[in-house]
Amino acid sequence: MPTEGNRDAAREARRAQRVERHARRRQRHDHVDRDSRRLARREELLDAAVEVIRRDGPAVSMEVIAAEAGVTKPIVYRHFGDRSGLVAALAKRFTDELMGALQSSLERDAEPRDLLVGTIDAYLAFVEKEPNLYRFVVQHVDAGAEELSGFVRQVAKEVAVVLGERLREIGYDSGAAEPWAYGLVGMVHLAGDWWVDSGAMPRARLVEYLTTLVWDGLDRVENAGAG
Amino acid sequence: MPTEGNRDAAREARRAQRVERHARRRQRHDHVDRDSRRLARREELLDAAVEVIRRDGPAVSMEVIAAEAGVTKPIVYRHFGDRSGLVAALAKRFTDELMGALQSSLERDAEPRDLLVGTIDAYLAFVEKEPNLYRFVVQHVDAGAEELSGFVRQVAKEVAVVLGERLREIGYDSGAAEPWAYGLVGMVHLAGDWWVDSGAMPRARLVEYLTTLVWDGLDRVENAGAG
DNA sequence: TCTTGACTGTTACCGCTGGTAACGTTACTG
DNA sequence: CAGTAACGTTACCAGCGGTAACAGTCAAGA
Numbered sequence: 001m002p003t004e005g006n007r008d009a010a011r012e013a014r015r016a017q018r019v020e021r022h023a024r025r026r027q028r029h030d031h032v033d034r035d036s037r038r039l040a041r042r043e044e045l046l047d048a049a050v051e052v053i054r055r056d057g058p059a060v061s062m063e064v065i066a067a068e069a070g071v072t073k074p075i076v077y078r079h080f081g082d083r084s085g086l087v088a089a090l091a092k093r094f095t096d097e098l099m100g101a102l103q104s105s106l107e108r109d110a111e112p113r114d115l116l117v118g119t120i121d122a123y124l125a126f127v128e129k130e131p132n133l134y135r136f137v138v139q140h141v142d143a144g145a146e147e148l149s150g151f152v153r154q155v156a157k158e159v160a161v162v163l164g165e166r167l168r169e170i171g172y173d174s175g176a177a178e179p180w181a182y183g184l185v186g187m188v189h190l191a192g193d194w195w196v197d198s199g200a201m202p203r204a205r206l207v208e209y210l211t212t213l214v215w216d217g218l219d220r221v222e223n224a225g226a227g
Numbered sequence: 228m229p230t231e232g233n234r235d236a237a238r239e240a241r242r243a244q245r246v247e248r249h250a251r252r253r254q255r256h257d258h259v260d261r262d263s264r265r266l267a268r269r270e271e272l273l274d275a276a277v278e279v280i281r282r283d284g285p286a287v288s289m290e291v292i293a294a295e296a297g298v299t300k301p302i303v304y305r306h307f308g309d310r311s312g313l314v315a316a317l318a319k320r321f322t323d324e325l326m327g328a329l330q331s332s333l334e335r336d337a338e339p340r341d342l343l344v345g346t347i348d349a350y351l352a353f354v355e356k357e358p359n360l361y362r363f364v365v366q367h368v369d370a371g372a373e374e375l376s377g378f379v380r381q382v383a384k385e386v387a388v389v390l391g392e393r394l395r396e397i398g399y400d401s402g403a404a405e406p407w408a409y410g411l412v413g414m415v416h417l418a419g420d421w422w423v424d425s426g427a428m429p430r431a432r433l434v435e436y437l438t439t440l441v442w443d444g445l446d447r448v449e450n451a452g453a454g
Numbered sequence: 455t456c457t458t459g460a461c462t463g464t465t466a467c468c469g470c471t472g473g474t475a476a477c478g479t480t481a482c483t484g
Numbered sequence: 485c486a487g488t489a490a491c492g493t494t495a496c497c498a499g500c501g502g503t504a505a506c507a508g509t510c511a512a513g514a
Contacts, residue, residue, distance in 0.1 A: 014463090041462090062501065072464060077502065152417065175428070179436040182421040183414040190379065190413025191406050200405065209406040216443030261490080268491090288471060299493060301474075310472065457514085464507070471500075478493070484486090 017070035042079050045069050046089060050133065058136035062086075091137045091151040098122055099158050106162070112222060113215060120188055121207045123155075127192045128203055134196075138189070156185040172221050184214065269306050272296050273316060277360060285363035289313075318364045318378040325349055326385050333389070339449060340442055347415055348434045350382075354419040355430060361423075365416070383412040399448050411441060 048069035053060055062083060066076045080086040101122045105115050127134050137151040164177035188210060195206050275296035280287055289310060293303045307313040328349045332342050354361050364378040391404035415437060422433050 011464095038461095061499080063499095071462090073501085074465095074503075075463065078462085083501065153421075156417065156421065176436050176439075178421065178425075178427065179418050179433055180440055183418040183437050183440055186417025186420075187410040187414040190383065190416065191410040193413075194380075194383065194405065194409040198405075201402070205402075206406055209403050210410050212403075213407055213410055213441055213444040216447055217440040220443055265490085289473085290471080298491090300472085301494095302492065304473065305491085455514100458512090460510090462507100462509080465505090466503105467505100468503080469501095472498100474495105474497080476493100476495090478491105480491075481489095483488085 014067075014070050014072070042089075045071075045076060045079055046093065049086060049090060053136045054130065054132050057132050058139065060136075087137060087139070087150070088154075090133070091154050094126065094133070094137060095151060095154045095158065098126065098155060102159075102162070112219070113211070116215065116218070117207055117211050120210055121203070123188050124192050124195070124203050124207060127196050131196055152185060152189050156182045159185055167221070170222065172224070176221075180218075187214070269316075272298075272303060272306055273320065276313060276317060280359050280363045281357065282359075284359050285366065287363075314364060314366070314377070315381075317360070318381050321353065321360070321364060322378060322381045322385065325353065325382060329386075329389070339446070340438070343442060343445070344434055344438050347437055348430070350415050351419050351422070351430050351434060354423050358423055379412060379416050383409045386412055394448070397449065399451070403448075407445075414441070 049065045052065055052068040056064065062076060063073055065086070066073045069076070076086070080089055102119050105118045110118070134151075139150070160178045160181035163181050164174050167174040167177055191206065191210055195201070195203075276292050279292055279295040283291065289303060290300055292313070293300045296303070303313070307316055329346050332345045337345065361378075366377070387405045387408035390408050391401050394401040394404055418433065418437055422428070422430075
């Protein structure tokens, strides 16, 4: 309920933030690249979005997100185009984080099974720690649009890449990479969805169950090589 | 404000009498049940919804759905409460269909692996045949609401039941039933989602890949019994 | 110094959606 | 006949995503 008083307050707050920004800029008239300035602003907007989603849940409106960042809607739209653009940007953030964890596991050259366990666990840890953010980033909206909307698709896409490499390495039918990648991510996603709602078991146990379900299938390929 | 207890009681008594009268009448005359009439209307509305979704895609508005059925919005709302009610009703329809197919496979006592293949194939056949309906019914909306919204959850729930029975039969840890059910359905769901967008391979091949991925895990349990 | 133009920001609006309140209309029952 | 439910309508609401048009600020070139 945006009463008149609230609106005035919000306006005043925005003004204060604007003034502060200007002051900072003048202080160090470093004149850094326009582009990097824009990039930084973008990150600030994303930070604000993260905060407000965490607080108010995934159904939060664009206007509220903008207000949290101390600006109004059109600014947000100039940066992200539309709502799904914002979602995609946020999704990219967390996808990068997640894939970073996966990559570091890969480079540590861990036991393959541990690698699987670690990846599933990292995904579920995010779900557990940031349920609101997770829900926001997972909601896929548009029907007609083909391309990568939504966190889940992005993750699956990247998993498909590393899985494809691995399969090609061992000489196995690499056509399996995509269906398996999407299948695996979908499995963890829905199971996690259920789990976070029901809280039926500790995370480690869920990870163990899911790993058991698919491990033999993956391991057989690993050992069989070109089969 | 007519809130006298007497009045309420009297009203309630009248209502009870009325109900009883209606019941007697229903028995005497053949005059079809009011309820079944309502039920029939509900089915008609669902039929209309199916048709328009098939034609116009999953983002279709409530107003258009109502128009297709030859009525206006409030009627639809009286039957289904809100949009997610409609989705749930539709989801139930197709869930029943799908589970019917599964059950008949179960009763034919097919080879366990064929049973898995058949179920996955039935799911993907629906996705392939009715992509718009599928998308409509899959979209989960509400964040806060706990309960069974969405096709996927319903299917997973039912799969959990039959899987739980099976696990208990063979004396295996039946706690795995739910995570596995949601995991399996999630796997098929997201892989199907990707597949229907990309059309990268014939359905049978996708079914084969997915089956391979999880079969060993399930089979091991089947053979191990209490392990 | 003034003008120009690019940027960031705002206000005020639009179309549409999900959802509801309030009011007619039909058809059956006492 | 009167009453009552169910069926149906019109007309509205708040809130959403999204956009057009305008305003202040700053740096650079004549």
